[in-house]
Amino acid sequence: MNYYFSTITKGSFETIEAKVISLLKAEGFGVLTEINMQQTLKNKMNIDFKKYKILGACNPLFAYKALQVENKIGSMLPCNIIVQETSPNSIEVSAVNPMVTMQAVKNEKLNEVAKTVSIKLKNIIENINNEN
Structure with a gap:
């Protein structure tokens, strides 16, 4: 089993980023953090890097459920x-x-939460290429 879901699509970076955020919202996630690696590497190390953002997404309901069974x-x-x-x-x-x-956590009670969140994230990746 791969540690990530992935797809490649055509379009502008900004358009695809906005679509990802919209799809996350439709699945009950919000973006809590955004790391712009291109900007960070340029500012901190004067390195030119491709457009690359890391979006930290959270679904509060599932985060709460996970915290109830594993406080770390x-x-x-x-x-x-x-x-x-x-x-x-x-x-x-x-x-x-x-x-x-x-x-890695080895807590069986997390499996149902992880399974549901995995399905939601996989749906987002699979829907990137759908026209909307």
């Missing part, structure tokens, strides 16, 4: 989604697979 699970939250430009007009979107990452 916050160290593995939020769920990260990557939006990166692989070439002009070609954008890869990847999301963490919670079923894989939660295996």
